[in-house]
Amino acid sequence: MFSTRTARALATTAAMISAAALAGTTALGAAADGHHTTSGDLQGSLDGVVRHGAVGALVEVRGDSGPWRASAGVAEIGSTRPVLEHSRFRIGSITKSFTATVVLQLVDEGLIELDDPLALWFPAIPRAQDITVRHLLGHTSGIFDSFRTMPRPPAPAFLEATRRTWTPQELIDRALAHPPVFDRPGSEFSYSNTNYTILGAIVERVVGASYGEAIEQRILRPLKLSDTSLPGTRTRINGPHSQGYVPLLRDGRVELADFTEMNPSIMGAAGEMISTTEDLNDFFDALLSGELVSPELVTVMKTPSTPGGRYGLGLWIVRTSCGDVAYGHDGDAIAFQSYSFASGERDRQVTVALTPDFSGDPDDAVDALIDEALCG
Template sequence: MNNPLNRAALDAAIENVHRAGLPGLFAEVRDGDQVWRGAAGVADVVTGRPVTADMRHRVGSITKTFTAAAVLQQVDSGQIGLDTPIGRYLPQLVPAQRGDAITVRMLINHTSGLAEYLPYAYPSLKAFPALADTGPQSLDDHRLTRFDPAELIEMGVTAPAVGAPGAAPGVYSNTNYLLLGELLKQVTGTTAERYITRNVIERAGLRDTELPAGPYVDGPHSQLYEAWFGMIDPPRDYTDYDMSWVGPAGSLISTVTDLNRFYGMLLAGKIVSPSSLAQMQRTVPVVSQEGRTIDYGLGLHPMDAPGRSTFWGHGGTVWGAGTLAMTRADGRRQMSIAVNLQRWNRLDATGRPQPHPIDDALAALYRAAMYG
């Protein structure tokens, strides 16, 4: 069923998220040829500069869809085997039996059993985000740290495994996608960032999307505020941040317009072959970083409500920035929403995030955007 864009409802819904406590957010919703762009709140809490819908933004793990698409292009061309062990390509990074047991597919869908490297790279984050005594100090310590991907991968590979290769549910881990970046480098002879830029970003005609080498966001953008579950109060500005800590797993900069264009083209079979797109939409259960079990494909996951159409896309968070981009399976209805505050929920005595009005207001905006 098609619900035309209700602009007044979308205007009200985005304003309600700002009123619930989010400094600023902006979005684009598309239905066929109809386009709504909206923004509410401020891009800078000091100056009061308003957010606008064309701002460039750190989109976090949405990067994973771009990286997965790049790998699947190499699968399409016969350079990478989806079910080939990663040890055949990168024996020095995933040696011995694990290299033989973990396939490329298991890296893309997070069923490799490889642990997350983040708590080892950022010691004060500990068991992010489950422990109430987690501290934010590492964020300040590493604003301009240049991480070596091989060192981060080693942290994840040498840490205790979180599951057996291929076992369900998988466990979401950025280690998988750093390895995919090294795999792309190995088979293409160029960096993952350069390959993705040339063969995914430029192929899709995205004008405001880039994988940055440095710590700054060029062009019009919002400041990005991290609350770290109320432990940073008031929330601190982490806009300038070296993104080598997450590389091809989460360092992309984009706009809501570019994201809708990208996912529309991907689901239309214009970025990878139809057979690879079908593989991307084969899901397995995966435990997310928030501890929820979600269905996850190859760099894509579905979102739907009972009796409603299925949407495909990805979400992403980095320090201070959050984004969600979802496109209906038929490609007609799309939404991309970006926010400039993260981890606004305070933690209870057991370390669990407490409900916050922002959560309900965002959920209402998602419903208005996806289903009218």
């Protein structure tokens, strides 16, 4: 729940996009086989995302011809209201890249070391002397994922769990009630949202302010990401947005229920943020260019946390069909799913967001969309 897709996701990405109000076709670039991807190609691919199981979807692609934005489907079931290209959405686990950036800024400033033991801040956590900041960032700590302890749709208890306020310590305690998922920290990869709940708490202890305030001061304000926010316990999405839905069991039947409003404290530093396609592309461009952390640490972020792995420190690492390596993150906030990636040279970027209708699986269609956007 509220965790990113597994490493399978985005490994074979390949086609792309849709825009409700686009006249003509604009070439975004030439693929390795000489084919020029046009806005018409991308629009058709985004329409395909909706056909495979989404109420609506939107995208921003950046390439040789500048930014290209598009949308498909509708913003609300039962209406003809279009998806606005500047809509805000819950970004789920893409939040982890923001949290990781703040942690690495503190490393740049000499306030944290990547190999500092967790025991410096949480000595009571089992194996805290052996688990490091690096292990938390790269999901190699072995700490159980607290979100796996939560009820999932369509169970009615899901609503109760996502309406109340959770403290970071409550989430950590739920995880620690389970044994580690492997024996030796650093030896294996196991995606766990608890790692980033702990990192958010470490940031607070180091800087004397919440991780949300740190992200606001260190990333959002300097980059002027005015449509990005950390809602804390606020349930609403301010500004233009689509409605999100989850399947819930009611009177013996599973039906889609509006889940646009929820208490994001259950996700916290691992997934609470709200943003737009434009802001996310701006963020990853600044991060990967070395504007937010030193180039040396950007290289560390892009290095797999386990040999041959596909996750670095706060970044997924994926290979495209044209042979490039791309970096970014995806996020699953149940009613909102999002993906943001940049090519290794940062000459092409793509951010996709959708509201699933759970009638099918749009993953492959999204993968194809992202790949064609990055390969052109």
